[in-house]
Amino acid sequence: MLEKHYTVPKSRKLYYGNQVDYTGYSSGIVSVYIKLNNGEINSLYLHVEPDALHVACTCGMPDGQLCLHAYIGLYNIAWAHSIDLKPFYQPGYNSDEKVQNKFLDVQVTKNRIYNKPRPMFGRLFRPIVGFEDFEGLSLGEPLPEQHCVMEGNRQVIAFCIGYGEILNMLGQLPVLIACQAQTSRDNTSLISYKELGEPIENIDSQSIGPRQLVLMEKAAEMRSLLVAFGKSTYDRNEPKHRAIKSTLVILWEEVMQLILFEPFTYAFRPVKVLYQKGKLKWFSKHEIRPCRFSVERPVLYFILKHHNDHFSLAAALSVNGVELKFEYKTQLFVVEQDTHCHYLMDSVEADDLLNWMNECNNRLTILNEHFAEFHHTFLKNLSEYCRVYFITPGTGKKSIYQLDQMAIYAQ
Numbered sequence: 001m002l003e004k005h006y007t008v009p010k011s012r013k014l015y016y017g018n019q020v021d022y023t024g025y026s027s028g029i030v031s032v033y034i035k036l037n038n039g040e041i042n043s044l045y046l047h048v049e050p051d052a053l054h055v056a057c058t059c060g061m062p063d064g065q066l067c068l069h070a071y072i073g074l075y076n077i078a079w080a081h082s083i084d085l086k087p088f089y090q091p092g093y094n095s096d097e098k099v100q101n102k103f104l105d106v107q108v109t110k111n112r113i114y115n116k117p118r119p120m121f122g123r124l125f126r127p128i129v130g131f132e133d134f135e136g137l138s139l140g141e142p143l144p145e146q147h148c149v150m151e152g153n154r155q156v157i158a159f160c161i162g163y164g165e166i167l168n169m170l171g172q173l174p175v176l177i178a179c180q181a182q183t184s185r186d187n188t189s190l191i192s193y194k195e196l197g198e199p200i201e202n203i204d205s206q207s208i209g210p211r212q213l214v215l216m217e218k219a220a221e222m223r224s225l226l227v228a229f230g231k232s233t234y235d236r237n238e239p240k241h242r243a244i245k246s247t248l249v250i251l252w253e254e255v256m257q258l259i260l261f262e263p264f265t266y267a268f269r270p271v272k273v274l275y276q277k278g279k280l281k282w283f284s285k286h287e288i289r290p291c292r293f294s295v296e297r298p299v300l301y302f303i304l305k306h307h308n309d310h311f312s313l314a315a316a317l318s319v320n321g322v323e324l325k326f327e328y329k330t331q332l333f334v335v336e337q338d339t340h341c342h343y344l345m346d347s348v349e350a351d352d353l354l355n356w357m358n359e360c361n362n363r364l365t366i367l368n369e370h371f372a373e374f375h376h377t378f379l380k381n382l383s384e385y386c387r388v389y390f391i392t393p394g395t396g397k398k399s400i401y402q403l404d405q406m407a408i409y410a411q
């Protein structure tokens with residue numbers, strides 16, 4: 001590049017013994033002290049534009065062309081100092097010393113000149129250049145429309161699981177409730193809830209996503225099922241009740257896949273969920289608490305233990321091979337102890353069985369002398385239905401239950 005502007009001197013001598021030092025950077029101009037090996041002393045002034053480098057020399061460049069001082073100076077800078085001039089294009093940020101010191105960190109030593117935006121200003125926008133190195137950050141398809149930072153006092157759609165707390169929470173089947181709610185002013189919670197019926201009021205129907213529409217349909221289906229169910233308490237011996245519960249399992253299965261992505265999910269737990277004219281009779285915020293749902297389905301298993309003269313059998317649940325400790329159990333759901341997360345049970349049968357166990361302290365007691373009959377009339381079927389583990393007395397070792405290994409205990 002330099003050769004284009006200066007006829008390259010033939011003599012190699014010219015290149016040696018020259019002194020080139022940086023002396024300053026101000027108003028967008030890099031000052032350079034240059035002393036040639038013939039003793040001539042000059043100063044160079046460099047000004048960088050995106051596509052040009054302006055050079056001035058104290059010799060005034062009498063030929064109207066690049067002078068030897070500038071040639072040697074730039075040659076030295078390019079080869080010895082290896083300076084990258086690009087950062088010195090800082091239009092506006094170096095208009096005067098004060099502005100420059102505010103935005104730029106400039107350090108000048110003889111051999112080095114350093115010029116960088118001060119970290120607190122991050123990247124500086126420069127005309128024509130824009131932001132350097134931005135090319136790699138190509139913007140793809142527009143992001144889905146999302147509200148990154150939202151105002152409070154918004155109308156939103158929330159989804160609740162609703163069930164009554166009477167009869168150890170096993171009296172009522174759980175229903176999905178779609179509701180319209182308002183966010184608090186600081187946008188961190190919901191402050192009012194209203195069951196969503198038809199038509200949807202005060203809410204921009206455009207803002208309801210397809211997933212929410214499906215959830216609202218499921219909520220309406222469950223509501224009509226449970227309105228028809230009336231005030232009955234679930235009775236597992238009633239085929240009609242079990243049929244409704246089976247339908248609910250299917251509906252809830254579909255709901256669980258979708259509700260995970262909902263930002264507002266709650267549990268509504270009054271004493272009893274009551275309907276009047278097809279709508280919730282009572283839907284108070286005092287009985288609504290935030291809750292989460294899990295797509296994992298707990299697996300039911302049993303633990304058999306021997307205690308001298310008798311055996312005990314207890315039910316338990318596991319998720320991903322780890323025991324799920326639950327805080328409470330309602331129809332079809334268990335609520336995990338620490339996370340308060342709702343898990344949907346695998347089937348009506350497993351749910352009814354676990355509830356049956358929990359009705360009596362989750363314990364069956366069998367005297368040693370009754371064990372053989374207990375096996376043939378009960379445990380054999382159970383162990384074919386789900387895992388039954390036997391805990392070896394003394395060692396506490398857990399193994400899969402087998403009748404022939406019980407002989408030494410069942411005497």
Ligand SMILES: [Zn+2]
Pocket residue numbers: 042057058059060061067068069070
């Ligand atoms: Zn000159």
